[in-house]
Amino acid sequence: MNYTLKSNYAYANKLASATDNFLEAAMQQLTYSAKIIEQEINNEKLLKEEVTRLNLQTNSFNSVVINKNGIIAATSPVLPQIMEQTISSPGAIQALEEKRPLISKPYMSAAGNLIIFISHPLFDNAGNYLGYLGGSLYLKERSILNDLLDQHYYDEGTHIYVVDSYKRILYHPDHIRIGTYVNNNAIIDDVINGKGGIANVRNNQNVEMLAGYAAVKKAHWGVIAQRPVKNTLASLDTLIIEVIKRTLPMAVITFILIGFFAHFISRPLKQLANKVNTLDNPASFENFENIKAWYFESQRLKLAMLKGVSILQTQIGQLRHDAQTDPLTGAHNRRSLNGLLNQLMLKQIPFAILEIDIDFFKRVNDTFGHDKGDEALKTLTDIIKKLSRKDDVVARIGGEEFVLILPNEDSESAFKIAERLRTTVASTNMDVIGFITISIGIATWPEHSNDIDQVYKYADKALYYAKEHGRNCCVIADKN
Numbered sequence: 001m002n003y004t005l006k007s008n009y010a011y012a013n014k015l016a017s018a019t020d021n022f023l024e025a026a027m028q029q030l031t032y033s034a035k036i037i038e039q040e041i042n043n044e045k046l047l048k049e050e051v052t053r054l055n056l057q058t059n060s061f062n063s064v065v066i067n068k069n070g071i072i073a074a075t076s077p078v079l080p081q082i083m084e085q086t087i088s089s090p091g092a093i094q095a096l097e098e099k100r101p102l103i104s105k106p107y108m109s110a111a112g113n114l115i116i117f118i119s120h121p122l123f124d125n126a127g128n129y130l131g132y133l134g135g136s137l138y139l140k141e142r143s144i145l146n147d148l149l150d151q152h153y154y155d156e157g158t159h160i161y162v163v164d165s166y167k168r169i170l171y172h173p174d175h176i177r178i179g180t181y182v183n184n185n186a187i188i189d190d191v192i193n194g195k196g197g198i199a200n201v202r203n204n205q206n207v208e209m210l211a212g213y214a215a216v217k218k219a220h221w222g223v224i225a226q227r228p229v230k231n232t233l234a235s236l237d238t239l240i241i242e243v244i245k246r247t248l249p250m251a252v253i254t255f256i257l258i259g260f261f262a263h264f265i266s267r268p269l270k271q272l273a274n275k276v277n278t279l280d281n282p283a284s285f286e287n288f289e290n291i292k293a294w295y296f297e298s299q300r301l302k303l304a305m306l307k308g309v310s311i312l313q314t315q316i317g318q319l320r321h322d323a324q325t326d327p328l329t330g331a332h333n334r335r336s337l338n339g340l341l342n343q344l345m346l347k348q349i350p351f352a353i354l355e356i357d358i359d360f361f362k363r364v365n366d367t368f369g370h371d372k373g374d375e376a377l378k379t380l381t382d383i384i385k386k387l388s389r390k391d392d393v394v395a396r397i398g399g400e401e402f403v404l405i406l407p408n409e410d411s412e413s414a415f416k417i418a419e420r421l422r423t424t425v426a427s428t429n430m431d432v433i434g435f436i437t438i439s440i441g442i443a444t445w446p447e448h449s450n451d452i453d454q455v456y457k458y459a460d461k462a463l464y465y466a467k468e469h470g471r472n473c474c475v476i477a478d479k480n
């Protein structure tokens with residue numbers, strides 16, 4: 001829009017100065033001819049030659065010589081019917097009165113032509129007024145001025161018009177409008193006061209226009225070049241559509257690529273997030289390992305999570321161990337023992353239960369103190385473990401009560417193992433407290449009973465029997 005305003009202003013300026021130049025040239029021609037005529041004002045032949053030359057030279061003037069009484073002395077084109085007549089047009093009267101070179105105000109002739117009259121006074125050598133030499137310019141008809149204004153570049157609705165100091169249109173591409181007046185238009189007020197500039201205006205049909213305007217100083221006219229805003233922006237719309245057409249495929253490709261890369265970038269993050277939900281799973285470390293963290297940040301995140309998983313797993317393992325272990329001896333506790341027995345029973349693996357109890361342990365505590373009693377419990381655990389096989393289970397189920405589970409052993413073989421254990425304990429000289437003995441009750445699953453509680457009861461009974469019959473002995477439960 002700025003560009004349009006500026007180019008319209010430049011164009012109005014150019015046409016205004018071209019019009020000024022045309023009027024200046026016309027006046028100079030009249031000055032030149034006036035000099036010739038003044039010498040021989042009564043030479044009719046000379047007068048005719050000069051007016052004819054003026055007419056032909058400009059191709060626009062209807063030239064005329066008027067004497068000081070306002071009577072026509074010569075015309076071109078030749079019009080015999082008006083020769084010797086008094087001329088009464090406003091331009092002619094003004095020239096006669098003012099006796100100076102002038103461009104008349106535009107006026108309407110009797111025949112309805114819009115005319116300006118350019119004139120130059122004639123004086124003899126003594127300075128006496130002889131009349132004037134003038135030329136009429138018909139604004140509505142084809143003239144050099146019309147030609148000048150018509151030869152301009154019409155681009156997408158751009159047009160020019162010319163107004164006089166009465167705001168009357170002297171030139172308009174729509175020739176019907178020539179002679180009409182332009183009212184309520186701020187730039188017309190400006191231009192007839194000799195100012196130029198640019199403005200957004202609305203024309204008489206309320207169409208928004210981008211106008212540039214400049215004054216024709218010599219005649220107090222104004223030239224306005226304007227273009228509808230809509231036309232200016234229409235080319236912009238076309239441009240935008242063109243830009244969209246050309247950039248759309250690239251934009252679509254870009255969006256697809258963004259989506260593609262976003263997917264690949266977010267994939268390891270999503271996988272890491274999903275695996276976080278299975279952190280308590282011992283396999284989660286391996287799960288993390290398998291995630292393809294292909295870029296630096298995801299790799300760092302993965303390593304951090306692996307470290308976290310590792311710490312967590314260690315702690316879970318520790319907790320699990322603590323929950324299943326007797327803290328004093330490191331043997332299984334009762335909860336852990338029950339779990340292991342359930343597994344054996346589920347798998348239908350027969351087993352023997354050895355219920356082991358230290359003889360007169362109260363006495364040990366009382367004699368050597370509780371700490372030494374604890375030492376004895378630990379030493380006993382070590383001995384039991386040492387004599388056990390890989391699949392055997394050592395558990396502490398009470399103060400000085402232990403259980404040894406022997407998978408795939410019947411009563412007889414369990415008895416032999418129990419005896420070996422008993423004799424080993426009895427022959428172990430423990431620190432400070434010396435020698436202790438143990439009693440062992442033996443029962444088997446499912447040999448004694450299919451019900452594990454009953455098997456325990458059998459083992460209890462056998463142990464009780466051992467205690468009752470002198471201690472430091474092993475007893476297989478009586479099935480009856």
Ligand SMILES: Nc1nc2c(ncn2[C@@H]2O[C@H](COP(=O)(O)OP(=O)(O)OP(=O)(O)O)[C@@H](O)[C@H]2O)c(=O)[nH]1
Binds near residue numbers: 361369374467
């Ligand atoms: N040092 C120590 N003593 C314990 C622990 N738990 C239980 N005791 C003791 O073990 C003793 C068990 O005594 P009793 O059940 O009377 O049996 P006992 O003296 O071994 O006699 P019998 O079993 O009949 O041969 C008690 O004195 C308890 O205080 C423990 O963790 N550490």
